[in-house]
Amino acid sequence: MTRRLPPLVLALLAAVPAISLVPGVNANYWLHNFILVVMWSVIGMSWNLLSGYCGQVSFGHAAFFGIGAYTAGLLYAKLGLSAWWGLAAAVPVVGLAALVIGFVCLRLRGPFFALATIAVGVILRVVAENLTGFTGGDLGIMIRERTWVEKTWYYYIILALAAGTFWFVERVVASRLGYYFVAIREDQDAAESLGIDTTRYKTIALVLSAVLAGFAGAFYMNYMGYIDPKVVFALHDISVMAIMVVMVGGVATRWGPVVGAVIMILLAELIRTIPKIGVAHHTLFGVLLIVVIIFLPNGIVGDAPKLRRLLRPGRPS
């Protein structure tokens, strides 16, 4: 079952664009939502690798997302290349940025690392806002000619990216590297005493995670066609959202980010469509986060046995 599940889910997701055949359904709207779901599961998997498996809770994934987006955008705006090159360029650019950020932030442990990463996100936003000559400042970057009007191709591209990310994270977690990560999460001093170079492996986790988030950012630039510092370096809408996706889905579980992305994006969309309540969506998200942390600290996937027991009262399991 567990081995057949990923291809099965992939096949199901690959069939999603067929909803355009169903009469009476706004296919574009649903495809847009699915693209967001898949994109967020990439960001979630990226966060999960660093924070879930390696235990370095990042509050600044917007930094990597934003650098990826700006890499793609600047390639288009400054060099006249297709923004799709951003997907390739994101690897060295975001990787290098993550090395520098890691050099500073990984000196800190636990909550202090978390806070330093918030600072990184904010610094990058302010820099992008102020370097008007280079980034266009608050005006942002706009891609005038869209590659496709149809959303189907965008969907398949992000789906391929997500499948690749899933496979990659799976491989990393099952490898020696993955065991080092978990060892560092469980007890950094113990890991160090066993001869694991914790700084090195934490840096590796950060760089891998950053590059994955950078991919999502570069895709976002191509798909949305417009970015500005407030959108891509957003604290609540990107960094905290990445945390929520994984917290709700399940920290350090393979399906957690995917489940979390489905729930969070569809929920966000649902809340937005209800008039009056739409403005309160941060409140509802915040309350959801609080409830999940108190009652399901390991997320829906991580606490699935607990949930099952709750739903079937009386029957011992």
Added chain:
Amino acid sequence: MTAAKIEVLLQTLISGLLLGGLYSLIGLGMTIIMGVMKIINLAHGELMMVGMYVAYVLFSWAHVDPYLSILVAAPLLFVLGVALQKYLINPVLKVDAILPENQVILTVGIGMVLANLATIVFKSDYRTTPVEYATKAWYLSDYWRTSPIELSLSFPWTVSFLFAVAITAGLWFFLARTDTGKSIRATAQDKDAALLMGVNVERMRVVTFGLGSALVGAAGCLFLPIYYLYPDVGGQFTLTGFVITILGGLGSTFGAIIGGLILGVFESLTATYIGMGWAPVGRFVIFVAVLIFVPGGVASLLRRRRLGK
């Protein structure tokens, strides 16, 4: 340096110190919570925002002076802080989870809810409090006719600064002289030992969170006459408080005061000599520099000096 340049520099330093005094108050609230709870309260700025709105509402409805509304805002924030600690954070401390940072993420959730509720109630408009003394200032030339340079001291900034100093002194007295204050410090030093000595650690946590919230609520009232107000104003002050906490040395109250002053001066210098928009970057440059060169913050420097003697 010409007289004009000296004038700009001195003026920058003065406004930096005044700002720094207020920053210290924000940092103090965060640092005592940090010391006792060992967690960072990421809803700190949002609690300050609540304090600001309390003062704003009192001002616009009943024309209560923002400085006077400290008497309302601080107790109100104390109660809010106590409730948050008792009903949300304490239960999470007992929950077993993979990530120990759950409590920090929880405070983010609390901050989101507070900021969003403020947006719903007050709309996201920028608001100012038109106190009549907002533009009042003292000028050096009024007192010293032949002064070669002209310096000014803004009235609301100075009053806010003096209030911050008074509150800080009061806090010092509370922590150093009263039984509750001593119990709080004991809990911060070693919670197990404090427990053995008969300190009600759980209660001290609740009181500390309330106290930290009350301090930052008071800081909100002090900021109101000199700053504008909008629902998302809290985020930047959370970060400021955090930078001060790192700068001063974790959990060190004295360090937080010095850290606040340093940060205020530094930000003021960045704003004058590099550009207004870069001031937040200056804040984080100093933060990164401290992490690399003085990881223990100001407190560790002081300690080293003392041991060296």
